[in-house]
Amino acid sequence: MPNQNQIANPQSAQLPQVKGPQMNDRDYMNDCLTTCKYLADSLNVAVWEASHQQLHQDFLQILNETHQSQREAYELMFRKGWYKLEAAEQQKLQQTYQQFSGYSTQFPYH
Amino acid sequence: MPTIMSSAPFTQAPIPEPPRVITTKDLSYLKDALSWELDAFKKLHSFAQQATDPEVKQCLDKVGRMHQQHYQKLLTHLQHNNTAVMAAIPQTQSQQQQPQMQ
16 A cells, blocks of 8 residues: 555656666766755855845845755755655644643743 | 044044955965866866766756856955955054054
């Protein structure tokens, strides 16, 4: 019986059935994603360390565009069936809601 | 306001915002970012050539081009005239005193 909580597209037929040491399309996309994520992390530091406004603005724009690219790469990989998602159980969701809504006594703003 | 000015005759108006100067720290981050961007777009160009799926090829190519544009944008900050900006900035008192001490 298939897992009811799984969300995934059928895997693209482009990939070789028996995978060798050579990089395939999925590896290229994975590397693309990792590169963007690593760059975003580094650019984020550059954004908060930049001295003047114009440099800050340019780093911020580059960071934002890098995030967008990362997202596009991820969405393509999802369409190709290279990403599996799993929905959390409804009961866990409710339990967590109960837990965190119970903390409202600690809220300083009313 | 004249009263405040006269009560503190040696203080200059504060520099209103960080001036358009590339600091030593800015330069370090620019060098780092340029190196990463260069590495990224060279790699993505090579991947795009080797990929088989046209959609994958297109995506890798697009991301690669973006990183090259980022490289070019960052490069413009290195063509900046720091000397000219620094010349227009009022020198602090400690810096003004240095020539007198020599």
